[in-house]
Amino acid sequence: MNxxxxxxxxxxxxxxxTAILLLLSxxxxxxxxxGGGPANDESPSGIRLSALEAVIDSYITPARMVTTAAxxxxxxxxxxxxxxxxxxxxxxxxxxxxxxxxxFEWGSVTKLLVWTSVMQLxxxxxxxxxxxxxxxxxxxxxxxxxxxxxITLLNxxxxxxxxxxxxxxxxxxxxxxxxxxxxxLRIFEPRQVYKPGTIVAYSxxxxxxxxxxxxxxxGQPFYTYVREYIFGVLGMNxxxxxxxxxxxxxxxxxxxxxxxxxxxRKLIKKNRAYMGIYPAGGALGTSADAAxxxxxxxxxxxxxxxxxxxxxxxxxxxxxxxAYEGTNVPRIAHGFFVNQHAVRTLEHGGNTLAFSSSFxxxxxxxxxxxxxxNQQNEGQYCVGLVDRVFGTYTAEAYTGEMPDSSEVxxxxxxxxxxxxxxxxxxxxLNLAELKAxxxxxxxxxxxxxxxxxxxxxxxxxSSGSEYFVRDxxxxxxxxxxxxxxxxxxxxFAAHSTGISLIVLGLGAALSIIALVIDVISxxxxxxxxxxxxxxxxxxxxxxxxxxxxxxxxxxxxxINRSLNYTSYALLRVHLIFNMLYVLLAAGYIVxxxxxxxxxxxxxMRKVMYVLSGLSAVLFSALIIGWDLYF
Numbered sequence: 062m063n064x065x066x067x068x069x070x071x072x073x074x075x076x077x078x079t080a081i082l083l084l085l086s087x088x089x090x091x092x093x094x095x096g097g098g099p100a101n102d103e104s105p106s107g108i109r110l111s112a113l114e115a116v117i118d119s120y121i122t123p124a125r126m127v128t129t130a131a132x133x134x135x136x137x138x139x140x141x142x143x144x145x146x147x148x149x150x151x152x153x154x155x156x157x158x159x160x161x162x163x164x165f166e167w168g169s170v171t172k173l174l175v176w177t178s179v180m181q182l183x184x185x186x187x188x189x190x191x192x193x194x195x196x197x198x199x200x201x202x203x204x205x206x207x208x209x210x211x212i213t214l215l216n217x218x219x220x221x222x223x224x225x226x227x228x229x230x231x232x233x234x235x236x237x238x239x240x241x242x243x244x245x246l247r248i249f250e251p252r253q254v255y256k257p258g259t260i261v262a263y264s265x266x267x268x269x270x271x272x273x274x275x276x277x278x279x280g281q282p283f284y285t286y287v288r289e290y291i292f293g294v295l296g297m298n299x300x301x302x303x304x305x306x307x308x309x310x311x312x313x314x315x316x317x318x319x320x321x322x323x324x325x326r327k328l329i330k331k332n333r334a335y336m337g338i339y340p341a342g343g344a345l346g347t348s349a350d351a352a353x354x355x356x357x358x359x360x361x362x363x364x365x366x367x368x369x370x371x372x373x374x375x376x377x378x379x380x381x382x383x384a385y386e387g388t389n390v391p392r393i394a395h396g397f398f399v400n401q402h403a404v405r406t407l408e409h410g411g412n413t414l415a416f417s418s419s420f421x422x423x424x425x426x427x428x429x430x431x432x433x434x435n436q437q438n439e440g441q442y443c444v445g446l447v448d449r450v451f452g453t454y455t456a457e458a459y460t461g462e463m464p465d466s467s468e469v470x471x472x473x474x475x476x477x478x479x480x481x482x483x484x485x486x487x488x489x490l491n492l493a494e495l496k497a498x499x500x501x502x503x504x505x506x507x508x509x510x511x512x513x514x515x516x517x518x519x520x521x522x523s524s525g526s527e528y529f530v531r532d533x534x535x536x537x538x539x540x541x542x543x544x545x546x547x548x549x550x551x552x553f554a555a556h557s558t559g560i561s562l563i564v565l566g567l568g569a570a571l572s573i574i575a576l577v578i579d580v581i582s583x584x585x586x587x588x589x590x591x592x593x594x595x596x597x598x599x600x601x602x603x604x605x606x607x608x609x610x611x612x613x614x615x616x617x618x619x620i621n622r623s624l625n626y627t628s629y630a631l632l633r634v635h636l637i638f639n640m641l642y643v644l645l646a647a648g649y650i651v652x653x654x655x656x657x658x659x660x661x662x663x664x665m666r667k668v669m670y671v672l673s674g675l676s677a678v679l680f681s682a683l684i685i686g687w688d689l690y691f
Contacts, residue, residue: 101139105404105423106452113450114144120449121148121442130322130435131159132442135352136450137422137429140361142352151319151435154328164299164315165433167344167351168411170420172268174287174302174354175340176378176396177368178275179214181290184374187278190214197274207253214274216257217267218396219383220544223255224264226477228484229629231265232334232414236305242273242283245337248629254480261383261392262476263544265341268396272340283340284308294367295353300346304339312345321415322436329437332415334626342413351431355420359427379407379424385528385541390517398543402524403452412438414626419443421451444523453524456513463515466497469529472555473540473547483636483689484623489558493540493547561683565613568679572609575673578665579603598656598670605649606673609680612642616689640690646677 102110117134131151136144147159182188188197193211195202208223216222230249233239240248251266276283284302292300299312306313321332336343358375360366366375381391381399391399397407404423411418417439422429430450432442473495478488497503501512502521510518516529530539540547553560579602619635653674657667684690 101426104450104452105402105406105426105428106450107403108450110138110143114146116449117144117146117446120446125441128324128326129442130326131163131165131319133159133161133163133165133348133431133433134442134446135348135355135431137352137355137359137427137431139427140356140359140364142349142356145349145352147348153320153322153326157318159435161349162299162315162347163319164312164346165319165348165418165435166411166413166416167342167346167433168413168416168418169265169268169342170351170409170411170418171302171340171342171344172396173409173420174291174344175268175272175275176218177291177358178283178286179218179271180374180378180395181369182275182278183214184370188214188274190218194270194274197277199277203250204247205250205252208256210257212257214271215382215395217264217271219261219393220263220267221255221258221261221383222264222267223253223257223260224251224262224266225254225480225482226262226264226484227251227266228479228487228623229627229632230337232336232626233628234331234334236335239304239335239337242269242276242338242340245339246270246273249338252481255476260476261541261544261546262478264477265338269338269341291354291368292350295357297346297350297353300344300350302339302344304337304343305335306345316345319435321413324436324438324440326436329415331625334414342411348431348433351420351433352429355422355429355431359422359424359429361427386530386539388517388528390526390528392541392543400524400543401454401519401526402448403454406451408447410443417443419447421447423451448524451524454519454526456519459514461515463501463512465500466503466512467500469503469516469537469540470495470497471537472550474550475545475547477545481688482691483619483632483687486620486687486689487623492550492555492558495540561687564679564683568609568676568683569613571672571676571679572606575602575606575669575676576610578669579606582666598652599666601649601652602670602673605645605677608642608645609673609676612639612680612684615639619689636690639684643681643684643690646681649677650674 104110104113108116113136121129121132126149129149130153132148134144134146134148135142145161147161147163149159151157151159151163179188183190191213194214194217195212212222227249239245246266246269249266249269255262272283275286279286284304287302288308291297292302301309301312303309306316316333321329323329357366357368358379360372360375365372369375378395379397380394382395383393384390385392391405393399394407396409398409400406400408400421404425406421406423408419408421411420415435415437417434417436419430419432430447432446434442473493475488475491475493479485494506495503498509502509503518505527509521510527511521512518516531518527519525525542528541529537530541532538537549540549615635615638619632622632622635653670657670
């Protein structure tokens with residue numbers, strides 16, 4: 062907190078001294094050091110608390126409501142919920158208004174329940190944050206580890222255990238399909254692709270695994286543990302954490318009254334799914350209940366959090382556990398992500414098939430805010446409204462030399478992705494393109510960021526920081542944001558998507574040309590009444606050309622099903638078809654090499670054989686290059 066501001070608010074010396082001592086004893090010196098907290102009667106952006114509700118109301122304009130379904134906002138200050146309001150429609154089609162009893166899916170905000178549970182067992186001596194987690198798991202639990210280095214609970218909290226992402230196996234469409242947590246983790250286990258501790262790549266698997274470790278050490282299902290030691294303690298009776306909501310029938314019934322929508326308020330017809338690795342994102346409840354959890358993380362001065370035996374454990378959880386590489390700037394605090402608004406905050410966002418949420422706290426001042434929306438990938442409230450209340454970062458003027466923004470220009474790919482397997486194509490469709498605007502500003506896919514310190518950037522129109530890491534030669538080797546690192550792409554890799562589309566188009570064109578000429582030849586033969594039977598190579602050529610077009614359709618369907626969270630078991634048929642096609646293509650190429658010269662076919666036929674062979678090579682290259690077979 063700014064001292065001049067404190068003296069202005071507390072003129073009597075005794076009161077002023079008391080305020081300073083309270084700040085210093087808040088147990089969060091690393092966060093108090095930069096920006097401090099707001100005055101007790103203000104939000105971090107300077108809005109007086111008496112006017113905050115009106116400011117939130119005014120933010121939710123008629124223009125915004127055109128694309129808004131339901132919105133719930135809760136604000137916590139000094140251990141109490143001071144605002145709890147709902148806006149819009151929980152079910153647009155049936156004109157069902159949202160109210161404070163409307164339930165919303167937490168999404169990844171659920172992970173905060175995991176980290177709290179872990180710290181409770183750390184406090185009891187049942188877990189250690191730096192012990193290899195294999196000591197807490199059944200022997201042979203992991204099947205896809207690449208590195209022998211230990212994986213610790215801190216690695217799970219910091220999302221740097223090294224696992225790649227998964228696009229299948231996260232959700233189940235029917236309640237009876239959902240396995241228990243151990244089996245869900247076995248099915249979902251991703252490949253380890255990074256050495257532990259080296260790359261931050263947000264991991265649903267890692268968080269769910271931490272929940273399973275709590276389950277193993279506590280001797281009870283994780284949802285039961287949370288219900289007893291978090292929900293029960295805090296009186297969170299309007300929240301469910303069972304993967305199919307069997308722990309709270311009232312919440313299950315309330316979920317039936319809510320629909321899910323896209324960001325522009327189009328109904329998502331199938332907006333209900335069940336999460337197998339539910340500790341990563343399976344909580345569901347009212348914002349008022351979530352506010353109880355938030356308040357317990359920021360107990361008023363002189364009181365103890367009901368979640369822990371000692372506030373020292375809470376203070377440890379809220380302290381930084383990972384800094385941006387090469388800096389002392391906090392990035393993650395034991396599972397909470399650090400962001401810089403007008404004050405430094407701890408936060409977590411969440412997304413499910415049809416819901417979005419944001420959970421943001423300033424532990425220094427005891428101020429926090431929860432935003433929940435029944436729309437997928439929502440930003441105008443989960444980001445925009447949060448920025449309105451918490452403010453955006455204004456850096457102190459830097460007087461030293463800073464590198465030119467052109468030095469960090471280029472194409473970057475997110476580390477949180479599928480590195481090996483058919484899903485790796487998806488991240489290449491969403492690359493980060495950085496273009497320098499001037500010496501201090503670049504655009505990230507059109508969104509500007511300003512450099513305020515060497516290789517440190519802040520978004521201009523919203524909150525968010527970006528840091529660049531260089532090697533000993535000064536070459537940029539990594540771009541880091543709170544949730545994930547990004548790795549630079551150069552040469553062929555940077556243009557692989559465009560090249561692949563060209564190859565795909567060329568292969569499809571060759572197949573179509575070959576088929577059209579075949580049809581024309583057939584018509585001519587019929588017209589001339591020529592009844593010459595097709596040779597073996599003719600049949601093979603025709604089959605390869607037809608199958609080439611089918612393989613395009615096969616992968617379009619597979620990609621669409623993948624984006625709709627279809628299980629891997631149901632996608633396997635597409636992958637098998639791709640493998641069979643590659644074998645078919647290889648056999649055809651061998652036949653061409655052995656028989657083409659000896660063939661008595663006319664030159665045009667031979668050209669067609671070569672065209673279909675070339676298309677088969679191109680399609681096979683795409684299948685193998687993009688791992689479309691496993």
